[in-house]
Amino acid sequence: MVRCTSPIGFVIPILYKVIKEDTLFGFFIAGIGIAIPLLFLIMLFDSFNYQQMTFVPFRFIQKNLIENISSNYGVSSPFEYILYSLPLAFNGFSILLIFAIKRHITECRKKELFPYFLVMAISYIYIFSLIPHKEDRFILPIVPFLFLIIG
Numbered sequence: 408m409v410r411c412t413s414p415i416g417f418v419i420p421i422l423y424k425v426i427k428e429d430t431l432f433g434f435f436i437a438g439i440g441i442a443i444p445l446l447f448l449i450m451l452f453d454s455f456n457y458q459q460m461t462f463v464p465f466r467f468i469q470k471n472l473i474e475n476i477s478s479n480y481g482v483s484s485p486f487e488y489i490l491y492s493l494p495l496a497f498n499g500f501s502i503l504l505i506f507a508i509k510r511h512i513t514e515c516r517k518k519e520l521f522p523y524f525l526v527m528a529i530s531y532i533y534i535f536s537l538i539p540h541k542e543d544r545f546i547l548p549i550v551p552f553l554f555l556i557i558g
Contacts, residue, residue: 416527416528416530416531416534416548416549417527418530419526419527419530420521420523420526420527420530421434423521423523423526424521424523427521446462449463450462471538471540472537472538475539477538477539477540478539478540479540480540481540482539482540483539483540483541485536485537486536487536487541488532488535488536488541488545488546489532489536491543492541492543492546493532493546493553495543496543496546496547496550497550497553497557500554500557503557504553504556504557507556507557508525508556511524511525511556512525524552524553524555524556525556527549527552528549528552528553528556531546531548531549532546532549
């Protein structure tokens with residue numbers, strides 16, 4: 408499932424990579440050559456469908472964080488995703504996820520690697536936990552990355 412908000416979790420790992428590994432030039436080239444044209448095409452497609460100029464990621468931020476209209480659809484605890492949604496998504500693997508995260512952190516420290524998947528998942532959960540309205544489906548984009556950590 409790809410949502411316009413799926414890249415939210417990638418912000419911190421990308422910033423780390425750009426700053427720590429000095430990959431600003433490659434990031435800049437990828438942004439100009441891939442991200443900007445893709446965002447433009449998405450904006451054109453959405454604008455055509457809505458019959459007005461629309462940039463869905465901006466509207467998401469505007470409506471959910473600034474205007475807070477998502478509260479009209481129900482308000483949940485900030486810990487909803489950690490205490491309910493993730494255990495529901497991982498079912499019997501929930502216990503394994505806890506141990507896998509600990510092992511992943513240990514392995515990354517030992518090999519002096521940055522835990523990109525874990526930081527992305529935590530960032531994603533944190534940002535979405537700030538929005539009062541929560542649904543299990545909102546965290547689906549990070550589930551495959553957490554299963555990779557379990558593996």
